[in-house]
Amino acid sequence: MGAIGGEELVRWDKVGAPEAVNGGGGGAGKLDRIQVLVRLRPLSDKEIARGEPAEWECINDSTVMFRSTFPDRPTAPTAYTFDRVFHSDCSTKEVYEEGVKEVALSVVSGINSSIFAYGQTSSGKTYTMTGVTEYTVADIYDYINKHEERAFVLKFSAIEIYNEVVRDLLSAENTPLRLWDDAEKGTYVENLTEVVLRDWNHLKGLISVCEAQRRTGETFLNEKSSRSHQILRLTVESSAREFLGKDKSTTLMASANFVDLAGSERASQSLSAGTRLKEGCHINRSLLALGTVIRKLSLGSNAHIPYRDSKLTRILQPSLGGNARTAIICTLSPATSHVEQSRNTLLFGSCAKEVVTNAQVNVVVSDKALVKQLQKEVARLESELRHPVSNSSLETLLKEKENKIRKMETEIKELKSQRDLAQSRLQDLLQAVGDHDPKHQVSGKHSVGRHPSIGMRPSASRDDSSQVSHDDSDLYKEVRCIESNGTGGNEYLELSAGESSSPQDSHMNSVLQGNDSNASVNSRRSRPIDKAPITLEQHLENIRCPFTSLTKDVGSSTRNSSNSRVIGRSRSCRSLTGSTLFDEMEMDECTPLNRSLVDFPGRPVEYHRKGSALNYDAESETLSRAGSMSSEISALKGATKTNGTEFTGIGEFVAELKEMAQVHYHKQLGDQIANGKSIGLDPIEDAAQSPSRWPLEFEKKQQEIIELWQACSISLVHRTYFFLLFKGEAADSIYMEVELRRLSFLRDTYSRGSTPSNVIVGSLGTSPVASAKKLQREREMLARQMQKRLSAEEREHTYTKWGVSLDSKKRKLQVARRLWTETNDLEHVRESASLVAKLIGLQEPGQVLREMFGLSFAPQQQPTRRSSNGWRYGIPSFG
């Protein structure tokens, strides 16, 4: 007999099975299947007396055959093959040793085992199981005596299922026991007595008690027929003595089930009536359920197995298809009168031998050992977190970086083409102006979808301005700029009032120049071609500059005329700086000027009447479009302006991020150029590089950002938008990183007491005092919004929620002052964001909003007109 299996949990299989407890045997391929044995009993005295011949014969160790002895009823011999068959002269000891011992004694190795006896009434089940149980227990004790290095604990319990009622055979009480299902234990019997065994004699005594308690009755076929299914359970626990009480201590624990089923019977044969008949019905019904389960299991399909159809199958579920090694002994009477029942038994056995069980060594780990194991695991994970880059992963990292380099290169190419497209679209816009004014007609047709590589050569005179440059080299292409202050370093185009012949032109000029229609405007002129090669950075700047100027001009115009004006452009001019100037717009919303711009001559029909107006807010330098979320914000801003208040919004944030990203990109590009190669080592890591770390990283960054917002007096509206937009998706990583850097930069700048370089626009170009004042004004604005946006009831609820006394003064302001103040309390932050969102009319922030602002760093395989309506138009992707 071999030693106990290893301490670790090992799956039972043919190769890795613990040493066979019977010294070998158990052929490969059989261990996972239910072992099926057949035992023929001798003819009983009664059967002999009736002169019944024995019609079943074991022709070898594995085949039993039916051969009719009646010449007048000839039947073709039928053979049935099983794992082992035992003829009528075989003793129970042989059945045990050669048939079930190996399975039964698996229990000492921590593997559950089950031995069943199945057969018709009086076929010898109880006779066989009594012997098998005794031999098994004797061998278990023998094993224990031979393995003193292990400490064993044996427990015993016994039940019977009589008329579908479960009874405890070790209890004098006749109370029915209930079955419960447990995720870990499976089905178990409630309040079942389990006795810890002292020794073998103790067990013998308990088995006698069970025998005495079990329901038996006399039938025509069996003087002492078992009227119930009996299940004896012996649980064996063992631990290595040397580890007892120590951390390493683990326990093997398994149960051996000895199942003596009640026998199937025919009422006509057993001549039962009354109680016996009722018992017989219950017996047959539960055996039928057992047969169904076995048949379904034997099919091996994933079909539903009706274990719950009977208590017998519920209790035996692990033995039938679960964590156990199982052997079934099919008992047969050889008598002619039982041929049909015997065939049924053999059919049951044939199905059962197809059933596969999934036995495992069951290890119970002590609490101490478990704690230690978990501590080790925690330490390992911590070390992984601390040193994420192991040698083995360096290669992967390198590959990732190489991929990034390739991406960057693609992005540079894409950027070039976008630059060209931007030039082309600018030309469209200018041409639209020119088209509108017959005097300013630009020669040649310019369609929306014109080729992006077509640039414009600046002309020395107005008449030359329409000339199209077909210079082949990208490096010598130039972009016309509309300059606001006349000091810009780029090429420029200015419109002269004197040359404007129509009111629209005049109006247009004023809008573009930031003056009213009577103000002076410059004449259109251009700068000579700069022959020196320009860098990609300069090109980027060329693209950005005119539109920064344009928005500034428009801004000054709106300041001079009205708070907010609507300007329009052709679709081809979209997204030149990453912000949309015009989008879907109903013509009803258009002013004559807008209409003229949207439907400029030469614009394809499909683009007419579609552009949506964009509201430009001069004071906050933000853009929003009618009918969109941003327009709501814009409207809100307008409302706050009326009250002399302003606050920064997402538009400003977008502008800042763009600047940050662009600066970042320039830096990379500079490094790249300086190194003479593509370095691609973008210091901004995105979550795709380490998806498993991202959730933790996200929380960390989010917290840092929240604290920096507070430290830098960042707009609450901005915080709200950002907080609601970026909720931890992998794609958020880049924005989080950029925001973090932006804020760190701002904090550092503030702490140095300087204002940031004018490269960075928006709130970065301010001071701590100004930011704090701005924040204060924003809080006041939000307080006013409470009056507008919240009902009296909602306000009252809000005061209570935010701990503001209902009878205090300036309650709204008190609430507003508490918003976004507790940076360490995420719940507070969430509540603050939720309230601010409500106050500014932001109902359901999410992807739509994100897309609306064109926040997409995601790489684009096929840039399209639509998808270029965002950041990627003006800056490269870092992803």
Ligand SMILES: Nc1ncnc2c1ncn2[C@@H]1O[C@H](COP(=O)(O)OP(=O)(O)OP(=O)(O)O)[C@@H](O)[C@H]1O
């Ligand atoms: N292999 C055998 N050798 C000798 N006698 C046997 C053998 N098997 C069974 N018997 C005898 O046959 C009779 C019926 O056996 P047993 O009670 O074990 O049948 P059973 O299948 O348990 O019946 P039930 O289902 O009605 O309880 C008993 O008297 C028993 O001693």
